[in-house]
Amino acid sequence: MGVLNMDNxxxxxxxxxxxxxxxxxxxxxxxxxNISLINDLPLFVDPFLLFESKKPxxxxxxxxxxxxxAFLRDMSRGMSINDGLLDSWxxxxxxxxxxxxxxxxxxxxSGLGRKFALxxxxxxxxxxxxxxxxxITKDSHLEKLCIIESGVGRDNISDFTVNLIxxxxxxxxxxxxxxxxxLSMRKKVSVKKVAFDxxxxxxxxxxxxxxxxxxDFILLTPKDILTKDENWINNRDLFENYSEIASSIPNxxxxxxxxxxxxxxxxxxxxxxxxxxxxxxxxAVKSVIFKYPEILNYYIKYKEDNGEKAISISKEDVKxxxxxxxxxxxxxxxxxxxxxxxxxxxxxxxxxxxxxxxYLKQVIENNDGYKLFYVKGEPIKREKDLxxxxxxxxFPTTSDVNSEVNNGRGPVDFKISRGNKDKTLVEFKLASNTxxxxxxxxxxxxxxxxxxxxxxxKVILFFSSEEESHVYQVLNDLKLQNKxxxxxxxxxxxxxxxxxxxx
Numbered sequence: 001m002g003v004l005n006m007d008n009x010x011x012x013x014x015x016x017x018x019x020x021x022x023x024x025x026x027x028x029x030x031x032x033x034n035i036s037l038i039n040d041l042p043l044f045v046d047p048f049l050l051f052e053s054k055k056p057x058x059x060x061x062x063x064x065x066x067x068x069x070a071f072l073r074d075m076s077r078g079m080s081i082n083d084g085l086l087d088s089w090x091x092x093x094x095x096x097x098x099x100x101x102x103x104x105x106x107x108x109x110s111g112l113g114r115k116f117a118l119x120x121x122x123x124x125x126x127x128x129x130x131x132x133x134x135x136i137t138k139d140s141h142l143e144k145l146c147i148i149e150s151g152v153g154r155d156n157i158s159d160f161t162v163n164l165i166x167x168x169x170x171x172x173x174x175x176x177x178x179x180x181x182x183l184s185m186r187k188k189v190s191v192k193k194v195a196f197d198x199x200x201x202x203x204x205x206x207x208x209x210x211x212x213x214x215x216d217f218i219l220l221t222p223k224d225i226l227t228k229d230e231n232w233i234n235n236r237d238l239f240e241n242y243s244e245i246a247s248s249i250p251n252x253x254x255x256x257x258x259x260x261x262x263x264x265x266x267x268x269x270x271x272x273x274x275x276x277x278x279x280x281x282x283x284a285v286k287s288v289i290f291k292y293p294e295i296l297n298y299y300i301k302y303k304e305d306n307g308e309k310a311i312s313i314s315k316e317d318v319k320x321x322x323x324x325x326x327x328x329x330x331x332x333x334x335x336x337x338x339x340x341x342x343x344x345x346x347x348x349x350x351x352x353x354x355x356x357x358x359y360l361k362q363v364i365e366n367n368d369g370y371k372l373f374y375v376k377g378e379p380i381k382r383e384k385d386l387x388x389x390x391x392x393x394x395f396p397t398t399s400d401v402n403s404e405v406n407n408g409r410g411p412v413d414f415k416i417s418r419g420n421k422d423k424t425l426v427e428f429k430l431a432s433n434t435x436x437x438x439x440x441x442x443x444x445x446x447x448x449x450x451x452x453x454x455x456x457x458k459v460i461l462f463f464s465s466e467e468e469s470h471v472y473q474v475l476n477d478l479k480l481q482n483k484x485x486x487x488x489x490x491x492x493x494x495x496x497x498x499x500x501x502x503x
Contacts, residue, residue, distance in 0.1 A: 014038055014333070015326060016218065020181050020211055030176055032220040033318065034326060035099040037213065039391050041325050042384070043100045044158035045165075047142045048232040049225045049314055052307040057168070058225070065164045066140050068196060070132045073124045075201075081121060088203070090117035092163040092193065098219045100226070101155055116156055120145055128293065136297035138304050143233040144296055157231055166219075167194045170208040173220045177211050187212035228317035232310035233303050238296075242285045245299045258295065262288050324380065328371070329389055335363050349399055349416045349424040350455040354485070357426070357459055360390070361489045370491045379463040379491065386428050386461065387413055424455040431462035437474045440486075461489045468492070 016035050017024045027034050035041060050062040072089060075081065081089075091113065094101075123145050124131060132140050143157055162169065170191055177186055186209055193203035210217040230236065238245070246262070249255045265284040266276055276284075289295055303310075347355065363369035373380050373389075380386065391401065391414070402415045414426040429436055440458065462468045471488060475481050 014330070016211075016220070019213055020177075020185055022180055026180055027176075027220075030220075031222050031224060032172075032176060033100075033223045033226060034322075035218075035220070036325065037099060037218070039388065040099055040101040041321055042388065043221075043226040043228055043318065043321055044155060044231070045100070045161045045221065045225050046227040046231045046310070046314065047157065047161045048303070048307065048310055049227070050161075050165075051139060051141065051304075052232075052310055053224070061165050061168055062139075065142055065161065066132065068164055069124075069140070069142060069145065071196075071198070071201075072120070073129075073131055076121055076124045086114070086117050086121070089201075090120055092160065094159050095162045095166060095169075095219065097217055098162060098169065098221050100221060101158070116146075116160075126290075130293075134297050136294065137300045141233055141300055143231055144300060147233065147235050147238055147296065163193065166191065167206065169219045169221060170194065170206070170210065172222065173210055173218070174208045176220060178209060181211055185211060185213070187217065189217045191217070223318045224311075224314065226318050227310075227314050228321060232307070232313075233300060237303075238299050239282055239285055241299075242288075245302065246288075246295065248302070249295070249298055254292070254294070258288055258292050261291055324385065325388060332363070332369060332389070335367055335369060349418055349422050350457075352399060353416050353424045353426055353457055354487075357457060357487050361487055365490050365496075368496075370493055370496060373461070373463070373491050374493060383413075383428055383430055383433070386430070390414070390428065424457065426457045426459065429458065429460050431460055431467035431471045436460070436471070437478065440474060440480065441478055457485045457487065459487045459489060461491045463491050464494075465492070 013019045014036055015024075016022070016037060017027060019037055024034055033041075033043065047062065047065060050058045050065070053059065075085075075089065128145055131144070134140060142161065146157060188207055188209050189212065190205045190207050191210075192205050194206040195204045196202075197204055208217075210219070212218070246255065246258050249258065262284055265287040267280055269275075360369070364373075373386070398418070400417045402417070413428050415423060416426065417423040427439075429439060433439065460471055462471055468488075468490065472481075475486070480486055
């Protein structure tokens with residue numbers, strides 16, 4: 001899967017299989033995901049897949065997770081949790097060594113901080129006091145603890161799960177590398193907070209033989225516990241399907257009480273405002289859940305009863321990520337490598353960035369590169385995914401490439417820099433973005449001022465003639481036509497002939 005450097009025959013390392021000289025088919029047969037070691041890829045561990053699996057080792061992992069949460073519940077009830085115990089029992093660092101998540105540069109994430117810890121502790125004492133003793137669902141579920149907290153999403157659930165199954169992931173990786181990876185590329189490392197000692201109530205480290213690169217170890221993850229967009233049990237699903245869930249409660253009295261309480265928490269209509277807003281609806285639902293927490297169990301029971309769908313969605317998600325971020329990107333980098341100048345640009349950061357974007361434009365529009373942005377015939381219309389693809393093409397550069405840099409005015413997509421005096425900002429936008437005009441008018445300039453640079457590039461991708469017309473109209477309205485630093489990329493496929501067929 002490595003990408004050949006056309007100048008000297010050297011292999012450009014992007015994925016685990018490249019760095020450790022392993023045939024990708026060995027990873028496939030082992031069931032492990034072939035991670036990128038340039039930046040995280042957008043997959044997450046879903047604890048429901050452990051619950052739903054028929055593998056005894058996964059079911060044991062799920063039970064161990066529940067046992068630990070039960071321990072936290074009991075400690076929360078029986079004693080005062082000071083800051084030291086909160087740090088020890090509730091707060092975990094991100095396990096960055098699995099290279100999964102939504103970090104666009106490297107594998108650094110925020111981990112599970114104090115906000116998550118306090119939400120977990122408080123919920124165990126209030127609306128989730130029946131955790132471990134549910135009567136409606138088949139089992140308890142970790143996701144239930146975070147389902148109504150805003151700002152606690154799939155990455156938090158995944159990070160918590162990964163921390164609680166870290167010993168398994170270390171053993172899973174160790175078993176693979178001892179068979180297939182040279183001793184010189186492995187190292188015995190002490191991994192923190194791997195096993196929990198019930199007697200001393202402390203997390204203990206353990207030593208494992210793991211792949212080692214850039215002063216850190218690497219962890220592999222089985223593909224069959226990964227998902228992409230949402231955990232099977234998730235906040236958005238609960239709120240969007242609240243009416244259906246509430247109406248399906250078999251207890252007529254409870255159903256009526258819930259309906260009445262929900263209506264009481266909705267703002268009354270007025271002459272000026274006859275309909276409720278989305279936030280007002282969500283607040284009313286949240287009020288109901290705090291008053292009648294058993295509604296969560298009815299929602300989770302529905303998800304348990306349809307759990308086989310979670311497995312099929314997981315397979316589709318993993319295949320999508322493999323197609324887009326491994327197979328497509330590998331092909332794309334090979335196209336870029338056919339022009340040896342692309343990876344040997346030595347201008348300042350503005351010219352380097354501009355030339356890269358221009359060449360990307362040419363590859364996408366004229367050399368079949370547009371295919372990178374399509375899966376099963378449908379375009380990928382998510383800026384995050386496009387940014388990850390772009391980042392994967394930047395690995396051989398003397399510039400510092402950082403993403404989502406936030407200097408107080410919001411995160412910019414990319415900051416390309418060589419010291420404080422040479423900085424260029426690059427923003428990727430989809431033509432279908434409903435705030436395109438607003439962003440073009442103000443956003444990049446605000447970022448440039450916050451980052452103390454006057455150099456910035458805006459890249460806009462469009463996927464249809466309608467989107468193309470819309471972009472040109474916006475540029476015309478803002479008097480931004482023919483600006484050097486605004487690059488439009490035509491990612492349509494209905495107006496292109498395959499490069500392989502053009503004579």
